[in-house]
Amino acid sequence: MKPKGYWCLVLHAHLPFVRHPEYNDFLEEDWFFEGVVETYIPLLSMYEKLIDEGIDFRVTMSITPPLANMMCDELLQKRCLRYINKLVDLTEKEIWRTRYLPEFHETAKMYEKKLKEARRVFEKHNCNLINGFRNIQDAGKLEIVTCCATHGFLPLKIHEKATRAQIRIARKDYEEKFGRSPRGIWLAECAYTPGIDQILKEENISYFFLEAHGILYGTPRPKYGVFAPVYCPSGVAAFGRDMETAHQVWSADIGYPGDPNYREFYRDVGYDLDYDYVKPYLHEDGVRRNTGIKYYRITGKVGLNAKQPYNPAWALNKSAEQAGNFMFNREQQVKHLNEYMGKEPLVTSMYDAELYGHWWYEGPDFLNYLFRKTHFDQNVYKPITPSEYLEMFPKNQVLTPAASSWGDKGYYEVWLNSTNDWIYKHLHKAAERMIDVAERYKNTSDQLKIRTLNQLARELLLAQSSDWAFIMTTGTMVEYAQKRTKDHIVRFNTLYDQLNNNTINEGFLGEIEWKDNIFPNIDFKAYTF
Amino acid sequence: MTKTVSSGTVTSHMQANKNIFPNLSNDLPKNYGDTxxxxxxxxxxxxxxxxxxxxxxxxxxxxxxxxxxxxxxxxxxxxxxxxxxxxxxxxxxxxxxxxxxxxxxxxxxxxxxxxxxxxxxxxxxxxxxxxxxxxxxMPHHGVSTVTDEQWAILQKEFERLVKLSGIERIGKSSFDVSRLMRERWEQLISMSSAQMPFSPKSISSFRPTAADSPETKLKSFWLQADTELIVYGTTESDASLTVEGKSVKLNPDGSFSLRFYLPDCEIKIPIEAKSADGTMSKTIHFEVKRESSKNNKI
The missing domain is CATH 2.60.40.10 (Immunoglobulins)
Structure with missing residues (x-):
């Protein structure tokens, strides 16, 4: 039976490039390890099981170049395995500790099982999760899109060549990692301004995603709102975000993740247990922090010490119930839109991947039930990827989308305000210098100069990560974000002076090549196009 | 992307940059000499x-x-x-x-x-x-007044579609996880009488404490006590060890330590070590009993 509409789930998986070989143990590297254990492995493992069981599903994911480069990095792989092993150790101890505490024992066993499974999946893919995700893409269930090379915020750049380099370098990196060309891109923070689509066109990318008002405020008016993609004047397609599905998950009050049965993020054994007992599982500085082992549920609007014990079975039931609710709402939405539009609507649901698992612990269970129910229990809507949709429905309205982002208030303020506006002067100057030296030295065959130019490109790109400006706005870990911006700009300026004065210090160059090793095969000439 | 702290109290432990090239500037220039x-x-x-x-x-x-x-x-x-x-x-x-x-x-x-x-x-x-x-x-504000003949739509229909697209939720629902989480954290802190981090009272701090029960809230004087058991020891580092028949991982130096909450009970704890080649073994048995009683004098 022909479906009445289509549903496109898009998960944006991204973390800034954080890798510090100069330290044995580095706090911010945990972002990656936590992402691996709580989100990326659970998703991958779920996709693998669905395929094994013959359940058809579709999901679209960005795996951004910084994340892909971290997944492929041997040092981080080793450290991630160390992180997982430590957690397995802790959970084994927890099984003993809770043996006469029945209200916690089941949860302890759940952690042990999940972490051992995570380790098995991680080792199965030789500690490189790209291998796993590539398989799912090759099986036709997952469409992986690229992103700006270092999640650079494009509308706040003033040099077109620097914007283009963010796309070109990402594209090349994608080809290396996934063995094919990316069809689509997730523009960092969905930040778009007219003209960017032209660059995408020239870099052979056929579609991207927009926040709802990017389409709704487009010119001329979009006949189908966000329920059909549009073509930009360049011919590149844009998919707009459906706000109803966004709201169901994200809303602070009615959103799924806030259910009282779900795990409470803020009570962790890293704070709760005897110091000597948890110390081996903390960082070298010995400061109490989250370990990821948590025994309480949200319970309700109560203080931290009034939280009730977590019950894994209740939480699982709730995620199944919510998946059913989500499916029911999609059926209603699609039927309603179909009648109204006189054609099959496309509902595009876009989320941060890390919401599933890391922030919303039961998120992967929810998705698992949702894929299964969608496959078995209904035939109103069909999951689809953007490429499949465009093949099936090649005729779409042409319009110029409106400049927008998916950040707070819908524009650029999160990345441009009094906490972070100082960075642009330096970022723009570095981009201007990069374009200048790339042009001047594009025909050089001097290996030391080529290495210097490539490293200049890496430093500029790392400084351009939108994450730093974002963190400065959110107000936590600000020092780290400021330091990263400053370090990359200072390294850039130092190398730039050395190149210009013909005084390249090979020791210095080697040191920062070792530290900032993103894009091992980068070609600085990306800045000459 | 979500890159935030796991908790509101975390601070970076990043030290000053390990700069092996101290003669190089570590500061951003104030200006670049441009106009x-x-x-x-x-x-x-x-x-x-x-x-x-x-x-x-x-x-x-x-x-x-x-x-x-x-x-x-x-x-x-x-x-x-x-x-x-x-x-x-x-x-x-x-x-x-x-x-x-x-x-x-x-x-x-x-x-x-x-x-x-x-x-x-x-x-x-x-x-x-x-x-x-x-x-x-500037970013375009509001819906366009221009319509495309081929994709024409009635004003009323368009308004309904814009509403269905969730226009009034923009900027409300798309906010970032980190902010949501921080707000939750602040809310929790304001509701929690205890300050974070929790006092590392003991491994059994999971249990409702005596101080929480209504009975003791009436009186200013209170007592709280509980027990936990630590079973520890050491053997050859390449030996295999079981406690109560369950295999236990040894530390690199051959030591081990198990720690658990001990309720009122009577338990037997057999510990057995086997040499790596399987030819030798040693066993130690413990019997532990806990029995509690209360005596409240007013």
Whole structure:
């Protein structure tokens, strides 16, 4: 039976490039390890099981170049395995500790099982999760899109060549990692301004995603709102975000993740247990922090010490119930839109991947039930990827989308305000210098100069990560974000002076090549196009 | 992307950069010796401008026009034109001081293109140009009035569709996880009587404590006690060890330690170590009993 509409789930998986070989143990590297254990492995493992069981599903994911480069990095792989092993150790101890505490024992066993499974999946893919995700893409269930090379915020750049380099370098990196060309891109923070689509066109990318008002405020008016993609004047397609599905998950009050049965993020054994007992599982500085082992549920609007014990079975039931609710709402939405539009609507649901698992612990269970129910229990809507949709429905309205982002208030303020506006002067100057030296030295065959130019490109790109400006706005870990911006700009300026004065210090160059090793095969000439 | 802290109390342990090249500068330059002005859009109503005036340019200006120079940003509406300095639809001036070097400007009209000149305004009203910015188009505000014949839609239908698309939720529901989580954290902190981190009372702090029960809240004097058991020991580092028949991982030095909550009970704890080659074994048995009683005197 022909479906009445289509549903496109898009998960944006991204973390800034954080890798510090100069330290044995580095706090911010945990972002990656936590992402691996709580989100990326659970998703991958779920996709693998669905395929094994013959359940058809579709999901679209960005795996951004910084994340892909971290997944492929041997040092981080080793450290991630160390992180997982430590957690397995802790959970084994927890099984003993809770043996006469029945209200916690089941949860302890759940952690042990999940972490051992995570380790098995991680080792199965030789500690490189790209291998796993590539398989799912090759099986036709997952469409992986690229992103700006270092999640650079494009509308706040003033040099077109620097914007283009963010796309070109990402594209090349994608080809290396996934063995094919990316069809689509997730523009960092969905930040778009007219003209960017032209660059995408020239870099052979056929579609991207927009926040709802990017389409709704487009010119001329979009006949189908966000329920059909549009073509930009360049011919590149844009998919707009459906706000109803966004709201169901994200809303602070009615959103799924806030259910009282779900795990409470803020009570962790890293704070709760005897110091000597948890110390081996903390960082070298010995400061109490989250370990990821948590025994309480949200319970309700109560203080931290009034939280009730977590019950894994209740939480699982709730995620199944919510998946059913989500499916029911999609059926209603699609039927309603179909009648109204006189054609099959496309509902595009876009989320941060890390919401599933890391922030919303039961998120992967929810998705698992949702894929299964969608496959078995209904035939109103069909999951689809953007490429499949465009093949099936090649005729779409042409319009110029409106400049927008998916950040707070819908524009650029999160990345441009009094906490972070100082960075642009330096970022723009570095981009201007990069374009200048790339042009001047594009025909050089001097290996030391080529290495210097490539490293200049890496430093500029790392400084351009939108994450730093974002963190400065959110107000936590600000020092780290400021330091990263400053370090990359200072390294850039130092190398730039050395190149210009013909005084390249090979020791210095080697040191920062070792530290900032993103894009091992980068070609600085990306800045000459 | 979500990159935030796992908890509100975390601070970075990053130390000063391990700089093995101490002779290299570790600071950002204040300026780059340029004379320029840049304009960036922030949202449909606000733009941001930053600028820099080269020191020698500045001293020439002072030489020519005196110390008390009035710097202005002249903001031009250049919508749909090729701006040549004099053909703008309109302009307005913002007085800035030399020290500002950046400014957020509120534009008087939406959906227009803007460009700024950084310059000096003389007493006689003359404007001396120092630098001209790039031109920006502000993010489009509101639904377009233009319709495409081929994709025409009735006004009423379009309004309904815009509503179905969730226009009023924009900027509300798309906010970032980190902010949501931080708000939750702040809410929790305000509701929690205990301060984080929890006092590391003991491994059994999971249990409702005596201090929480209504009985003891009435009285100011209270006592709280509980038990836990630590079973520990050491053997050959390559031996295999079981406790109560369950295999236990040894530390690299052959030591082990198990710690658990001990309720009222009577338990037997057999510990067995086997040598790596399987030829030798040692066993130790413990029997532990806990029995509690309470005596409340008022």
């Amino acid at each position: 320029k002005v840049v304009l960036l859009p922030r949202d449909p109503f606000w733009a941001y401008s930053y600028w820099e005036i080269n020191e020698s340019v500045k001293s020439n200006l002072i030489k020519e026009y005196g110390q008390n120079i009035l710097y202005v940003l002249r903001v031009y509406d250049v919508t749909d034109i090729n701006f040549n300095g004099s053909n703008a639809h309109k302009f307005f001036d913002i007085t800035v001081t030399e020290l500002n070097e950046n400014w957020y400007l509120n534009v008087p009209e939406v959906n227009r293109d803007w460009c700024v000149d950084l310059g000096i305004k003389l007493a006689d009203g003359r404007f001396i140009l120092i630098a001209r910015s790039n031109t920006i188009s």
